[in-house]
Amino acid sequence: EVQVVESGGGLVQPGGSLRLSCAASGFMFSGYEMNWVRQAPGKGLEWLSYIDSSGSTEYYADSVKGRFTISRDNAKNSLYLQMNSLRAEDSAVYYCAREAGTTDYFDSWGQGTLVAVSS
């Protein structure tokens, strides 16, 4: 069964850092592009970042560019999101999602991990 499971969320002070992880199982992780998406309370989905299967290409939303870094370890079947200089508006549920198919749809999502940025 294809599965992705996020972890690493929690409460952090403004200006702080947090590293999210996404553990993949049930598929050949090294063959898939991956993404991070977040959802603030009561708001819609916001795409944050993409990484290709080898880790050589990354894209970011303007809202996180320069503060967040996506990475992966194919040997550990894991995806990461390093979040620095956190702001209150970064408070959200963070999802990792597998990208698949010829039209790059997000076919597998984790349950999400909650990040709260507050003093």
Added chain:
Amino acid sequence: DIQMTQSPSSLSASVGDTVTITCRASQTIINFLNWYQQKPGEAPKLLIFGVSSLQRGVPSRFSGGGSGTDFTLTISSLQPEDFATYYCQQTYYAPRRFGQGTKLDIK
């Protein structure tokens, strides 16, 4: 950057109704248009990819159409489990932007 505009932002309907949600891209995205369903407290679920292809296990009352910049999601004969929020998404460009969502609730 490409923008995705969904309408309406909310919609009330009854069981058995047919509803259509529209999504407009600010630039052509060929067929790189996907639809997701999200229920409260749950992760989004892929419904339709590549404009009109149904994800495995999704009921046939869901259908997608359109091309270029204008797309639709139609749900025929609404069932109680269909009341949720729906998002379109383009994956032709980075950022892989989502529409703002359409909340479908029971009239």
